[in-house]
Amino acid sequence: MHVTRGFTGRPRVTHAGLPPGQYDAGDDWPVLSAEVTPDLAPAEWTFRVDGIVERPRTWDWDEAQALPASAYEGDIHCVTGWSKFGVRFGGVSLDAFLDAARPQASATHAVAYSHTGYTSNLPLADLSGGRAWIAFAYEGKPLAPEHGGPARLLVPHLYFWKSAKWIAGIRILGHDEPGFWEQNGYHARGNPWEEQRYSGD
Amino acid sequence: MTETFTSPAFTPPTRFAVPGRIAVSEQTAGAWQTATLTEIRRETPRAATFRFAVPGWAGHLPGQHLMLRLTAEDGYVAQRHYSLASAPDDHGHIELTLDHVDDGEVSGWFHTVARTGDRVEVRGPLSGFFAWPGDRPALLIGAGSGVVPLMSMVRHHRARGLAVPLRLLVSARAPEDLIYADEYGAETTPLFTRSAPEGVPVGRLAAAHVAPLLAEPPPGGWEAYVCGSNAFAEHASRLLVQAGQPVERIRIERFG
Numbered sequence: 001m002h003v004t005r006g007f008t009g010r011p012r013v014t015h016a017g018l019p020p021g022q023y024d025a026g027d028d029w030p031v032l033s034a035e036v037t038p039d040l041a042p043a044e045w046t047f048r049v050d051g052i053v054e055r056p057r058t059w060d061w062d063e064a065q066a067l068p069a070s071a072y073e074g075d076i077h078c079v080t081g082w083s084k085f086g087v088r089f090g091g092v093s094l095d096a097f098l099d100a101a102r103p104q105a106s107a108t109h110a111v112a113y114s115h116t117g118y119t120s121n122l123p124l125a126d127l128s129g130g131r132a133w134i135a136f137a138y139e140g141k142p143l144a145p146e147h148g149g150p151a152r153l154l155v156p157h158l159y160f161w162k163s164a165k166w167i168a169g170i171r172i173l174g175h176d177e178p179g180f181w182e183q184n185g186y187h188a189r190g191n192p193w194e195e196q197r198y199s200g201d
Numbered sequence: 202m203t204e205t206f207t208s209p210a211f212t213p214p215t216r217f218a219v220p221g222r223i224a225v226s227e228q229t230a231g232a233w234q235t236a237t238l239t240e241i242r243r244e245t246p247r248a249a250t251f252r253f254a255v256p257g258w259a260g261h262l263p264g265q266h267l268m269l270r271l272t273a274e275d276g277y278v279a280q281r282h283y284s285l286a287s288a289p290d291d292h293g294h295i296e297l298t299l300d301h302v303d304d305g306e307v308s309g310w311f312h313t314v315a316r317t318g319d320r321v322e323v324r325g326p327l328s329g330f331f332a333w334p335g336d337r338p339a340l341l342i343g344a345g346s347g348v349v350p351l352m353s354m355v356r357h358h359r360a361r362g363l364a365v366p367l368r369l370l371v372s373a374r375a376p377e378d379l380i381y382a383d384e385y386g387a388e389t390t391p392l393f394t395r396s397a398p399e400g401v402p403v404g405r406l407a408a409a410h411v412a413p414l415l416a417e418p419p420p421g422g423w424e425a426y427v428c429g430s431n432a433f434a435e436h437a438s439r440l441l442v443q444a445g446q447p448v449e450r451i452r453i454e455r456f457g
Contacts, residue, residue, distance in 0.1 A: 003272050007310050080282055185328055
């Protein structure tokens with residue numbers, strides 16, 4: 001341990017929900033997208049699941065809205081260091097889409113991609129079993145464009161760069177394939193509880 | 202990672218993703234190194250530059266950032282990402298320019314406690330996305346301390362005597378808030394949003410500043426780098442798109 005002379009830091013808060021190296025962002029919700037926020041209306045939005053699946057399929061806005069509603073209430077964690085507690089997203093469980101597309105037995109990973117072309121890679125296990133959503137709403141209101149509206153992927157148990165904004169689709173693969181930040185040195189999985197920020201962590 | 206990629210990488214059937222500019226070393230990002238503070242220079246009433254000796258520094262490209270951490274006696278750690286301000290050729294030395302953030306535990310330590318000889322830890326350089334290797338014409342737009350990674354590019358351009366076009370539009374509230382004010386040359390247009398020097402208009406970044414640069418782009422077009430608050434980044438990137446800059450050639454780094 002390299003103690004920094006004279007550094008005391010903020011008052012210690014013991015919050016069981018705070019992963020190592022993170023701080024509570026409070027009411028802030030920083031926007032960190034690396035690309036231009038797209039002008040994407042719900043009527044233009046589509047979401048596709050394909051790759052090694054039995055039934056590749058595309059949903060439009062109305063079709064996605066017609067699926068059973070599912071909400072996430074909990075915390076989110078950004079690799080830059082902030083965490084946000086007790087947020088509420090409304091949307092549809094990704095399981096509803098995967099159940100329709102039926103990934104084949106050899107499926108192990110996926111690349112989530114945005115209408116901007118942004119990508120992030122995830123193990124399929126992190127996207128299924130009630131752990132991931134397509135989110136349309138935040139705190140009861142339509143998701144703002146700068147936060148990924150009209151629809152974003154939500155995988156709250158991983159660092160938030162995995163939760164691709166302006167989600168356009170999920171390509172199911174039989175191998176791992178680094179996405180946008182992962183090609184830029186970020187960790188392949190991004191588990192905040194193991195502080196998997198960068199490749200090699 | 203042991204996975205080998207046998208098939209071509211999947212490319213989304215959508216607008217093209219802005220690719221990273223360079224390959225990033227896994228080794229350099231992984232290791233924490235000791236950085237010894239060798240100099241503190243005041244830039245503005247709220248910003249100062251901190252120069253460090255990092256003997257094992259692997260080098261960086263302009264636009265890259267690092268992670269810095271401070272450790273308290275009880276083991277409490279605070280870590281932040283900061284853009285590198287210095288040009289890459291400063292062997293074994295790096296510079297950061299930090300705003301004094303209200304209640305900022307890390308910037309607060311730097312601005313009120315730190316003195317030369319103090320040691321902190323850094324890892325990096327990180328991320329190739331916002332890096333500029335000095336190859337393509339660069340149109341740089343920053344506000345406040347968002348100018349820091351852009352200044353690394355300006356310094357690199359100068360130090361290497363690069364012929365590739367480079368322009369910087371930098372927005373500050375007032376002349377006394379303009380970081381690196383004495384260093385700018387003909388490549389830079391400062392903009393002032395609250396008060397300006399005699400004879401200079403007050404006003405935020407507008408289409409009139411961006412349009413002339415995009416009306417006559419250099420051969421190959423501009424690679425645009427935008428850095429600042431989210432509000433500024435949204436504003437500046439919209440102006441660029443409206444002026445005809447392709448979205449896949451706009452790289453944005455937002456504070457947060």
